[in-house]
Amino acid sequence: MKIFPSSTTQAIPETGEVPVHVAIIMDGNGRWAKQRLMPRTAGHMRGVQAVRRTVEACGQRGVRYLTLFAFSSENWRRPQQEVSLLMRLFVQALEKEVDKLVEQGVRLRVVGDLGAFDEHLRALIHDAERRTEHLSTLTLTIAANYGGRWDILQATRRLLAARPELAERPDALDESALAPYLSMAYAPEPDLFIRTGGEQRISNFMIWQLAYTELYFTRTYWPDFNAAALDEAFEWYRGRERRFGRTSEQLRVPQ
Numbered sequence: 001m002k003i004f005p006s007s008t009t010q011a012i013p014e015t016g017e018v019p020v021h022v023a024i025i026m027d028g029n030g031r032w033a034k035q036r037l038m039p040r041t042a043g044h045m046r047g048v049q050a051v052r053r054t055v056e057a058c059g060q061r062g063v064r065y066l067t068l069f070a071f072s073s074e075n076w077r078r079p080q081q082e083v084s085l086l087m088r089l090f091v092q093a094l095e096k097e098v099d100k101l102v103e104q105g106v107r108l109r110v111v112g113d114l115g116a117f118d119e120h121l122r123a124l125i126h127d128a129e130r131r132t133e134h135l136s137t138l139t140l141t142i143a144a145n146y147g148g149r150w151d152i153l154q155a156t157r158r159l160l161a162a163r164p165e166l167a168e169r170p171d172a173l174d175e176s177a178l179a180p181y182l183s184m185a186y187a188p189e190p191d192l193f194i195r196t197g198g199e200q201r202i203s204n205f206m207i208w209q210l211a212y213t214e215l216y217f218t219r220t221y222w223p224d225f226n227a228a229a230l231d232e233a234f235e236w237y238r239g240r241e242r243r244f245g246r247t248s249e250q251l252r253v254p255q
């Protein structure tokens with residue numbers, strides 16, 4: 001199968017049994033902890049184990065891109081203690097897990113407004129990205145201080161800075177001009193979106209790229225997510241008819 005970033009609104013992508021790109025909102029850490037009379041932060045700590053399991057399971061199943069929403073632009077609104085714990089977990093993961101990623105052939109990329117993070121964390125991110133940049137079995141993207149609207153705005157700003165003449169000729173602005181400036185321009189659009197924890201919303205995650213993504217919601221809390229839960233999502237995905245705007249009849253006869 002050819003792997004290259006393309007636009008689902010401009011061309012119909014090749015699809016297979018296993019999604020090429022899986023994007024996940026890892027929700028339910030707080031409720032998982034509350035059910036056990038533990039602090040919310042305990043849920044996040046268990047959440048890191050689920051991240052490890054999911055990366056491994058996706059690699060084994062032939063997924064090429066896995067994108068995880070670790071911290072949204074809106075998560076700064078949480079209690080200071082919880083924000084600090086999430087930052088610490090991120091630092092620890094970068095310090096401890098990169099060797100394992102290298103062993104598994106996983107390339108790590110971090111997208112989002114990283115300017116808001118402290119210098120130490122930014123240096124760790126840069127180092128981990130550099131150490132894994134030659135790997136390609138699976139590209140793991142962590143979205144941190146990320147928001148879909150932020151992404152579209154930063155892409156627009158960078159496009160206009162690079163091509164100021166577009167401001168005078170707005171008709172010349174099209175999807176293919178903007179798309180290369182989106183922070184995940186290196187990846188095809190997600191085939192499958194998974195949100196754990198029972199809520200059914202997108203929460204400002206990859207709002208441009210989810211245009212034709214299949215949306216899967218499960219009540220499972222993120223700390224309980226595992227290979228079996230991933231397989232359930234994949235089985236559901238295999239049953240979807242991906243029409244990309246066409247009719248069912250068109251899909252049955254070869255075009």
Ligand code: FPP
Pocket residue numbers: 026027028029030031032044045047048051068069070071075086089090093142197222
């Ligand atoms: C949502 O659960 C989860 C988060 C905001 C953070 C996700 C972070 C991790 C899984 C750990 C760190 C990640 C990496 C990549 C090292 P919630 O707190 O909103 O749960 P709730 O809806 O039950 O309150």
